[in-house]
Amino acid sequence: MPHFVISANRTADGGVVYLAGDRRWTPELSAAAAHPSKAATRDGLSWARTQEAFVCDPHPIKVKLDASGPIPVDTKQQIRAAGPEATLAALGFLGAQSDAPFIHRAELPADGAAPPSITAVDARA
Amino acid sequence: MYRYDAHDQRIVEQRAAQFRRQVQRRLAGEITEDEFKPLRLQNGLYMQLHAYMLRVAVPYGLLSAAQMRQLAHIARTWDKGYGHFTTRQNIQYNWPDLADVPAILDALAEVQMHAIQTSGNCVRNVTSDPFAGVAADEIADPRPYCEILRQWSTFHPEFAALPRKFKIAVTGAETDRAAVAWHDIGLRIVRAPDGGRAIQVLVGGGMGRTPVVGKVIREYLPEAHLLTYTEAILRVYNRHGRRDNMYKARIKILVDAMGADAFAAEVDAEWAEIKDSGLLLDGDELARVKAHFEPPRYTPLEDDPSALEAPRLMDPEFARWLDNNVFAHRQPGYRIVVLSLKNGELPPGDATHTQMDAVADLADDFSMGRVVVTHRQNLVLPDVEHWRLHSLWRKLRTLGFATPNVERVTDVICCPGLDYCSLANARSIPVAQEISQRLTAFDTEHDLGDLHLNISGCINACGHHHVGHIGILGINKSGEEYYQVMIGGSNADDASMGTVLGRAFPRDGIVDAVETVLKTYVDHRNEHERFLDTARRIGFDPFKEALYGNP
Ligand code: SF4
Numbered sequence: 197m198p199h200f201v202i203s204a205n206r207t208a209d210g211g212v213v214y215l216a217g218d219r220r221w222t223p224e225l226s227a228a229a230a231h232p233s234k235a236a237t238r239d240g241l242s243w244a245r246t247q248e249a250f251v252c253d254p255h256p257i258k259v260k261l262d263a264s265g266p267i268p269v270d271t272k273q274q275i276r277a278a279g280p281e282a283t284l285a286a287l288g289f290l291g292a293q294s295d296a297p298f299i300h301r302a303e304l305p306a307d308g309a310a311p312p313s314i315t316a317v318d319a320r321a
Numbered sequence: 322m323y324r325y326d327a328h329d330q331r332i333v334e335q336r337a338a339q340f341r342r343q344v345q346r347r348l349a350g351e352i353t354e355d356e357f358k359p360l361r362l363q364n365g366l367y368m369q370l371h372a373y374m375l376r377v378a379v380p381y382g383l384l385s386a387a388q389m390r391q392l393a394h395i396a397r398t399w400d401k402g403y404g405h406f407t408t409r410q411n412i413q414y415n416w417p418d419l420a421d422v423p424a425i426l427d428a429l430a431e432v433q434m435h436a437i438q439t440s441g442n443c444v445r446n447v448t449s450d451p452f453a454g455v456a457a458d459e460i461a462d463p464r465p466y467c468e469i470l471r472q473w474s475t476f477h478p479e480f481a482a483l484p485r486k487f488k489i490a491v492t493g494a495e496t497d498r499a500a501v502a503w504h505d506i507g508l509r510i511v512r513a514p515d516g517g518r519a520i521q522v523l524v525g526g527g528m529g530r531t532p533v534v535g536k537v538i539r540e541y542l543p544e545a546h547l548l549t550y551t552e553a554i555l556r557v558y559n560r561h562g563r564r565d566n567m568y569k570a571r572i573k574i575l576v577d578a579m580g581a582d583a584f585a586a587e588v589d590a591e592w593a594e595i596k597d598s599g600l601l602l603d604g605d606e607l608a609r610v611k612a613h614f615e616p617p618r619y620t621p622l623e624d625d626p627s628a629l630e631a632p633r634l635m636d637p638e639f640a641r642w643l644d645n646n647v648f649a650h651r652q653p654g655y656r657i658v659v660l661s662l663k664n665g666e667l668p669p670g671d672a673t674h675t676q677m678d679a680v681a682d683l684a685d686d687f688s689m690g691r692v693v694v695t696h697r698q699n700l701v702l703p704d705v706e707h708w709r710l711h712s713l714w715r716k717l718r719t720l721g722f723a724t725p726n727v728e729r730v731t732d733v734i735c736c737p738g739l740d741y742c743s744l745a746n747a748r749s750i751p752v753a754q755e756i757s758q759r760l761t762a763f764d765t766e767h768d769l770g771d772l773h774l775n776i777s778g779c780i781n782a783c784g785h786h787h788v789g790h791i792g793i794l795g796i797n798k799s800g801e802e803y804y805q806v807m808i809g810g811s812n813a814d815d816a817s818m819g820t821v822l823g824r825a826f827p828r829d830g831i832v833d834a835v836e837t838v839l840k841t842y843v844d845h846r847n848e849h850e851r852f853l854d855t856a857r858r859i860g861f862d863p864f865k866e867a868l869y870g871n872p
Contacts, residue, residue, distance in 0.1 A: 207347065207354070209418040210372035249350030252368060270800040272739060275748070276370045280740035 198258050201228040201266050202240050203276075204251035212276050213251060215240055221251060225277045226265035231256075322383055322691065323468045323613040325433040332476065333430040336437060340364050341423035348420060365436030366422055369741050375414045375422060376439040377429060381449035381467040381491075382410030382694040386684040389692050391432040393677035399425050404677065406662065406670040408734060408785055409488070410448050410694040411439060415741055437475065442483045444474035444555075448490045450498045451695035452657055454614060455703045457649040461510045461518055463493035465611045466547055469602065473548050480555050484562030485570035487555070488527075500696065500812040502526045502535045503788060505572045506554060513541045520544055524554060524584065525576030528782035533573040534816050538585035544607065546592075548600040553592035557584065617689045622654020622706060632711045639714055641725040647710060656707045658688075660700040660722040661732060665757035668750040669735040670698030679720050687713050696785075697734055699727065730764050730772045730839070731757045734785050738778030738795060739802065745778035747795025747802035747828070752776055755832045763836065767843050772852045774835070775810075788812035790853045791838060792819040793831065804831040808838065808856050808864060815853075820861055823869050834868055841867040 202215040213221040214228030219240075222228065231237045237256040244254035257273045259266035268274045325333075340360070347357045361367075365376040377392070384392075392412055396404045399421040400414040407413055417425060429435050438445055447467045454462045470489060474480065480487070492499040493510040501507025507523035519541035526535025542550050554572075561579070563569045576584045633640045648657040660680065663669050672680070680700060684692045687709060688702035695701055700722070705713060717723035726732045733756060736742065738749030753776055763769070775789030779796075786792035788810040796803050803825035810819030826834045839852075841864050846855045856864070 205368055205372075207419065209416075210368055212371055248353050249348070252354045271747075271802050272370075272745070272797075272800070275739055279371055280750070 197232075198269060199230040199232055199261055199266060200234050200237050200256040201225070201230055201259055202237055202244055202254055203228075203257050203273075204244060204247075204254040207248075207250055207252055210252075215244060215254070219243065221247075225268075228266055230259060230261055230266050322385060323380075323464075323610070329472075330430070330433070333433070333435045333437070334427075336364070336435065337423060337426035337430050340426060344419055344423055359441070361422075362440040363437070364422070364426065365439035366417075366419075367440060367743075369415070369737075369743050370739075370745075371741070372416045373419060373422070374741065375417050375425060375436055376407070377412050377414070377434060377436045378439050378446040379411050379434075379694050380471050381447055381453065381464055382451055382696075383453075383464065384692045384694065385432075386681040386690040386692065388432045388434055389677055389681040389684065391428060391434070393674040393681065395425050395428055396677065397674040398428075403667070403671050403673045405668070405737065406672065406694050406698050406700070408670075408696050408698060408736070408783055409446060410451075410696055411446055412694070413737075415737075440486075442485050442487075443481055444470075444477065444483075444487045444489065447471055447474070448488070448499060448504075448696060450492045450494050451659075451693045451697075451701050452498060452648065452703065453493065453693075454616070455650050455652070455655070455657055456494045456496075456498075457651045458495040459493050459651060460495065460512060461493040462611075462614050463491040463499075463508075463510060464614050465607070466491050466493075466508065466510070466520075466544070468610050468613070469547060469606075470551065473551075473600070480559065483555070483559055484564045485567065485572075487558075487572070489551075497812075497814050500785075500788070500816075502816040503528055503785075503812055504535065505558075506551065507535050508547075510544075511541070518544055520547060522550065522554075525573040525581070527571055527573045528785060528787050529571070530568055530780050531571075531573065532782070532787040532818050533577065534818070535573075536576065536581040538581055538588065545602045546596070547602060549596050549598060550588070550592055552595060552600055553588045556591050557587045561587075616652070617704060619652045619655060619704070620706065622652075622708075624653040624707070626707075628708050629710060638725065639711060642714055642723055643710065645725040645729065646723070646727045650704070652704075654707055656705050656710060658702045658705045658710070658713060659695070659727045660702065660717060661724040661726055662699050662722065663726060663732050663757065664721045664724045665731070665754055665761070666721065668737075668740075669733050669753050672700075676720055676722070679716075680722070683713065683716060683720075697728070697732060699732070726761075726764070728771050728773065730760050730769050730774050730791075732773075733757065734773070734775040734789070736777050736784035738776070738784075742778060744781060745795065746780075746797035747778050747804060749776040749778040749784055749793075749795060752793065752795075752804065752828075752831055756835055759832055759836060760839070763839065767839075769839065769842070770849075770851055773811075785812065786810075787818050788816070789819060790851075790856070791835065793835070796825055798825070802828045804828070804834075806831075806834055806838065806868070808861065809853065811853060822861060822865050837867050838864055 217229040258269045367374045401416045405413045489506045490499045490504040491508040503526045509521040513519035522539040523535035558572045646659045688704045693701040733753040735753040739745035773790045775785045776793040777784035777786040792807040794805045805825045807819030807821045
């Protein structure tokens with residue numbers, strides 16, 4: 197039975213991120229919150245769209261769940277999650293996420309409150 | 322080569338400064354992505370699958386050694402250490418952080434480069450013959466015409482929001498190496514009946530969803546009218562091109578709908594209005610730009626092929642490289658050398674920062690400081706003294722750029738595909754690499770000769786699959802990668818579109834399919850017959866039968 201997670205690209209560097217259950221953006225697909233239907237992503241998506249300064253183009257992606265967490269159904273989303281293999285492997289990079297351990301946190305907004313403040317920790321610094 | 326004047330320099334610096342402020346506002350959350358997107362696209366900045374991608378213009382593919390060094394510096398400082406040379410003779414960086422892009426644009430401006438008009442519905446980077454200025458079969462150097470078009474089209478206010486993007490190619494040689502018939506406007510410098518020079522004008526060519534070969538609408542345009550006539554074409558397109566449907570918005574659809582004759586008549590009517598305007602190129606202006614492209618001071622040399630006989634005999638690999646990667650030059654004693662960026666290790670067209678630096682050094686040492694990017698995603702050193710070829714080859718071998726495969730089956734044209742591109746249906750890079758690994762030995766064994774294999778990851782055809790002698794198109798079937806195989810395309814003087822042979826192959830079957838097509842060719846070819854000629858002679862049925870069996 198398919199599930200859905202919410203994904204976006206970071207405004208700062210375009211990196212792929214997923215929305216975790218505590219409204220934290222994470223580069224780890226395994227930490228993403230899985231919803232049982234597309235309709236169930238609605239609240240998360242509306243919130244994600246208020247995060248414009250921080251992410252671009254939030255959208256739901258179809259996944260199946262296994263022991264390691266969500267796995268995208270579509271090849272495009274699998275590649276988006278894993279990163280391009282070719283050049284990076286030849287140059288010694290391991291994958292899209294391996295050298296980009298950004299951790300971004302957004303606090304939950306109170307009802308009717310302004311968009312949440314965002315802190316971004318760049319682990320490369 | 323052309324050197325910016327104070328005006329050129331100021332506009333690229335001002336554009337970089339303007340974009341810096343726009344980026345700051347985006348990062349501060351003052352403008353939304355929807356507001357920012359058209360601004361970033363005007364500066365060549367796309368959002369791809371995993372990151373931003375910055376496309377940098379390389380006007381008509383020509384780079385100085387200093388510019389190549391700066392491209393290496395950008396790759397090293399603000400990207401992941403490599404760049405990708407594209408089929409439009411540009412370079413793309415796949416991993417810039419947004420905050421760094423203004424610094425990259427500043428660095429480009431320092432060496433008279435920019436990323437302006439590398440995206441959006443405007444006139445894009447003008448492309449040309451990679452052997453421009455040095456080709457043995459050249460009637461006239463096309464680069465002054467390209468440069469005049471570049472200056473005219475940059476920030477042209479009337480053409481900043483065309484119905485769709487617009488691509489112009491110019492060649493000045495007898496052999497078309499710029500694929501002029503596959504551009505929105507293709508210009509060929511020809512000999513006029515009076516013995517002078519003129520420009521043959523083609524319109525409405527293009528690949529993508531609806532591949533069309535361009536049609537000649539004027540045989541002999543006086544060169545003074547390069548801009549008046551081009552402006553007239555753009556005006557007719559801007560007025561009548563479809564804006565209601567992006568798939569029908571290119572000029573090729575308009576020319577097809579109106580008919581080439583009616584389109585030409587409308588262009589003529591428009592032209593009559595502006596023929597004597599300030600766009601008419603007088604002799605001084607042509608001379609001013611042409612002066613930038615005066616041939617360098619060549620050393621007078623005898624053309625002595627025997628000078629290379631000894632190393633040719635001693636080293637078969639060097640002999641193969643000479644036969645495949647070295648081309649005739651208009652100047653006695655000089656040769657044009659193509660550096661193959663298709664060694665099977667990095668993706669086709671990719672070069673690391675160290676390789677780019679090394680190419681810049683080689684350009685200074687061997688080729689009067691110039692490098693050219695080709696639409697086949699290779700590089701050219703245009704001015705090499707023939708007696709130094711063996712020494713150059715040894716250096717290129719160390720660099721990984723001496724694979725003797727130019728215009729052979731492993732010299733694959735390949736778009737970024739689903740490894741990077743957000744529009745893609747399927748990966749193209751791993752397919753190209755697998756084909757390279759599988760077919761290098763097959764090519765050596767059977768001497769497959771001149772054979773263009775082109776791969777695109779989607780119907781947009783950045784990998785020029787329609788015009789590959791063998792073309793591969795990635796498609797999406799229920800979320801999985803599949804590949805169509807077509808044969809019979811050509812982007813040369815015998816321009817033709819490939820024909821799809823049958824049902825698509827899954828990822829694990831596509832390389833076998835290509836090998837089957839090649840075995841069929843080997844079985845049917847006459848002596849010294851190219852793949853394309855065999856396919857045209859015997860038709861598609863033997864290939865279909867080999868791939869799919871009897872129906
Ligand atoms: S052909 Fe398609 S997949 Fe390839 S680069 Fe162009 S848009 Fe992307």
